[in-house]
Amino acid sequence: MSNPRITQALNNLFAKHRIVFWYDANREFRADFESLTLPDVTPIELANNEFGVKHRILRISPEEKFLLFHEGPPPAELDNWLLDVMLAHAEFRTDQNAIWLSEMELSPDPEFMALVQEHNEFFQAAKRREALKKILHKQDTANQIRSKMLAVCADSDARLDAVLEQLLQELADGSDDKFRLITRCKLDAFLWEQTSRHFAYHSENPSLRDFAIELFKSCYAMGTDGTIKLNGDALVFLKRWKNSRPFGLAFETLSNECAQVLDIEQDLGTRDYRALMELDYFRLIDQKIISDLVREVAGQTVAAGDVSQWVRQRRQSHWYGEFQHLYEALDIAAQFTQTLADARLEMSSIADGVQRYSRTWYVLDRQYRKFIYNVRKSGQTSLMGPLAERIENLYTNNFLLTLGDRFQACVDGAKHWEALPVRRQDDFFKHWVQPFLDKDTRVCVIVSDAMRYEIGEELLSLIRREDRYGAELQPALAMLPSYTQLGMAALLPHKTLEIIDNEQAGVLVDGISTQGTVNRNKILEQALGGLGQAMKAEDFMALNRDESRDVLKANRVLYLYHNRIDHTGDKLQSEGLAFDAAEDTLSDIIQLVKKLTAANASNILVTADHGFIYQNRELAESDFLAANVASDKVLFRNRRFLLGKGLDAHPSVHTFVPSQLGLQGEITVQVPKSINRLRLQGSGSRFVHGGATLQEVVIPVLKINKKRQSDTALVEVDILRGASSVITSGQLAVTFFQSTPVTDKTQPRVLQAGIYTDEGELISDSHELRFDLESDNPREREIPVRFVLTRQADQANGQEVNLRLNEQYAGTTHTTIYKSLRYTIRRAFTSDFDF
Numbered sequence: 001m002s003n004p005r006i007t008q009a010l011n012n013l014f015a016k017h018r019i020v021f022w023y024d025a026n027r028e029f030r031a032d033f034e035s036l037t038l039p040d041v042t043p044i045e046l047a048n049n050e051f052g053v054k055h056r057i058l059r060i061s062p063e064e065k066f067l068l069f070h071e072g073p074p075p076a077e078l079d080n081w082l083l084d085v086m087l088a089h090a091e092f093r094t095d096q097n098a099i100w101l102s103e104m105e106l107s108p109d110p111e112f113m114a115l116v117q118e119h120n121e122f123f124q125a126a127k128r129r130e131a132l133k134k135i136l137h138k139q140d141t142a143n144q145i146r147s148k149m150l151a152v153c154a155d156s157d158a159r160l161d162a163v164l165e166q167l168l169q170e171l172a173d174g175s176d177d178k179f180r181l182i183t184r185c186k187l188d189a190f191l192w193e194q195t196s197r198h199f200a201y202h203s204e205n206p207s208l209r210d211f212a213i214e215l216f217k218s219c220y221a222m223g224t225d226g227t228i229k230l231n232g233d234a235l236v237f238l239k240r241w242k243n244s245r246p247f248g249l250a251f252e253t254l255s256n257e258c259a260q261v262l263d264i265e266q267d268l269g270t271r272d273y274r275a276l277m278e279l280d281y282f283r284l285i286d287q288k289i290i291s292d293l294v295r296e297v298a299g300q301t302v303a304a305g306d307v308s309q310w311v312r313q314r315r316q317s318h319w320y321g322e323f324q325h326l327y328e329a330l331d332i333a334a335q336f337t338q339t340l341a342d343a344r345l346e347m348s349s350i351a352d353g354v355q356r357y358s359r360t361w362y363v364l365d366r367q368y369r370k371f372i373y374n375v376r377k378s379g380q381t382s383l384m385g386p387l388a389e390r391i392e393n394l395y396t397n398n399f400l401l402t403l404g405d406r407f408q409a410c411v412d413g414a415k416h417w418e419a420l421p422v423r424r425q426d427d428f429f430k431h432w433v434q435p436f437l438d439k440d441t442r443v444c445v446i447v448s449d450a451m452r453y454e455i456g457e458e459l460l461s462l463i464r465r466e467d468r469y470g471a472e473l474q475p476a477l478a479m480l481p482s483y484t485q486l487g488m489a490a491l492l493p494h495k496t497l498e499i500i501d502n503e504q505a506g507v508l509v510d511g512i513s514t515q516g517t518v519n520r521n522k523i524l525e526q527a528l529g530g531l532g533q534a535m536k537a538e539d540f541m542a543l544n545r546d547e548s549r550d551v552l553k554a555n556r557v558l559y560l561y562h563n564r565i566d567h568t569g570d571k572l573q574s575e576g577l578a579f580d581a582a583e584d585t586l587s588d589i590i591q592l593v594k595k596l597t598a599a600n601a602s603n604i605l606v607t608a609d610h611g612f613i614y615q616n617r618e619l620a621e622s623d624f625l626a627a628n629v630a631s632d633k634v635l636f637r638n639r640r641f642l643l644g645k646g647l648d649a650h651p652s653v654h655t656f657v658p659s660q661l662g663l664q665g666e667i668t669v670q671v672p673k674s675i676n677r678l679r680l681q682g683s684g685s686r687f688v689h690g691g692a693t694l695q696e697v698v699i700p701v702l703k704i705n706k707k708r709q710s711d712t713a714l715v716e717v718d719i720l721r722g723a724s725s726v727i728t729s730g731q732l733a734v735t736f737f738q739s740t741p742v743t744d745k746t747q748p749r750v751l752q753a754g755i756y757t758d759e760g761e762l763i764s765d766s767h768e769l770r771f772d773l774e775s776d777n778p779r780e781r782e783i784p785v786r787f788v789l790t791r792q793a794d795q796a797n798g799q800e801v802n803l804r805l806n807e808q809y810a811g812t813t814h815t816t817i818y819k820s821l822r823y824t825i826r827r828a829f830t831s832d833f834d835f
Contacts, residue, residue, distance in 0.1 A: 128149075223279045450611065715771055
């Protein structure tokens, strides 16, 4: 049987040559020769017949393929009648190195023979040879082949940066299998030679760890004022490496190790955080910036606009995801302080207060909620302690208490609980639901327990951002007391509302109990002739598509009850998670709206039974009313209201008779003035409702409809070029401008920025930029970026190149050029000294 490796090697040669010589110098391959079966190839043994063979192969059969075998070494050149033929065609060598070269379709040139000899270990594995053969090109030089051998050993692409990424990944993982293979194959010297040529890395004892340390040290020095040993290409490599999804964790591991070796923490302690905004090579940089900003924002020694700009800039940081909640908390805290300083908390009546709150003041409640939420999610309560204390004091004393006291003055001066032209909650069905019925149109109502106005306003924005969704928001005035049983009852169709004397402070609608979904369902069925239904939101979400459509078809009005905020906040053990519940509620309602529209609902109303007050800090004794407010006539006690008959007047509470509140019956209502609480054993005190503050009684009413055509677009971005279109150094600073703010229907855009040659070669680092800025101030919609050119840019010196913004097609890996700008590279030799 013929040797398959010899057969394969000969087939490779005959694919390129008509005549192949085989000199069996050691007389060990006769059996292999005699057993060969090569289609369309005539084997001839050379044995003192050279002249006749030459005549045959050149004259008689000039098109036929021949394998000329000689047992023994080749004759001397002067005695070799077939030398000219051999030189014109090919020689098959049976030494191992030659076979390997033939196997990979490489000629047995001295250069390649030396390569195989030097890296013999590499070629001993058939798997490595096969992998190398797949990526070889006919024009490859010996060093290009070595680069590809490195790639095979590292299981990477045949680029130095790709090889190093794999090796640094191993280093981070605490293993060295790939690097040991490179060393065994004697490719390590070539690796360090290439690292020296590309990145100017020089060391008497080079190693991966030493290279990593020098890489971080030099790149950090390029952005500060340290000693630089590597070149600009090293900086580009570091940036690409840290932004790589597959290798990001390895970057983080080695970054943390190198930060300790280089004592970066001590160095950062001497620097101004403002000078570090473009650097992100170490986690400690973000920690330094955040730590200093906490003190600055808490001390109000920095402008809110500057904080927003820095936070936008840090969003490009590798570590932003880890510190996102801290950065957002800082930004919101600065905005809150500015918003509060600009607010004028004055009002002339209940109606004036409600309208002013629903136009502007609600923003302060949302900013406070977002701040507390982000601080809690960050897990850094100690770090944020001074700032959190500052915001808590401002919110409680300068906003919540001040607003509560001033609104209370309006409440005290009013004869009835109303805020016209803002509708009171008991008008909900008549004012918002009935118009749909008059047009013979179905409508769905989502009632989210304790979704106060500012949360509804955020929901409005989120709904509008969804493609083909429209929404409008109006405020409504919740009933007093602002608690679940009364609020839920007021939203139902009715003529009369009455609070009754029972343990739950239940409410009757036209004499019928409204306690629970079952009773509310009965009221809707009765009012709508069997074409109304009430369900829990989670029950509707559990229906499949056909079931949900059947429910909508069977009813003119569908009420869905959602309860996450109140369910969380009303418990002593979980009231601290009230703002988390608010975030989850927004997501819940959007999903619920989408499920309704998928079931062919086109008109949806979203509202709440009441709002709430929340203070993150434990309350002081002064926040509670004195115990003597209680009366033997009290029938029901809550943290924010009392129910009874003939309740005694008290200066700390405001007393309402039913007729003042639009209620029937004999139950008198008392609510603590401003933001004070009543003590209630076993109950929380930070999350409360039932009283008459704006946060408790201004509720949202959202009208949502689904459109037939797409109505969203991505924001536009421009490249702002300076006075020159010439690149004269190793860096280029560019500002990108988001032309309009992101709004409900103008959505964010994500672009990849880099500098490319006309052939499409990237010659700089690249940046992923997210344009989602909402500011009306054009200056706050600018994103400055600094590009670092690679050594490949030298080859484009004197030529035009393109600064490109690339955009990825959604759901694919394909990109298109969004915008580009032409520059000319004109660099002198001194540009090598940019850093």
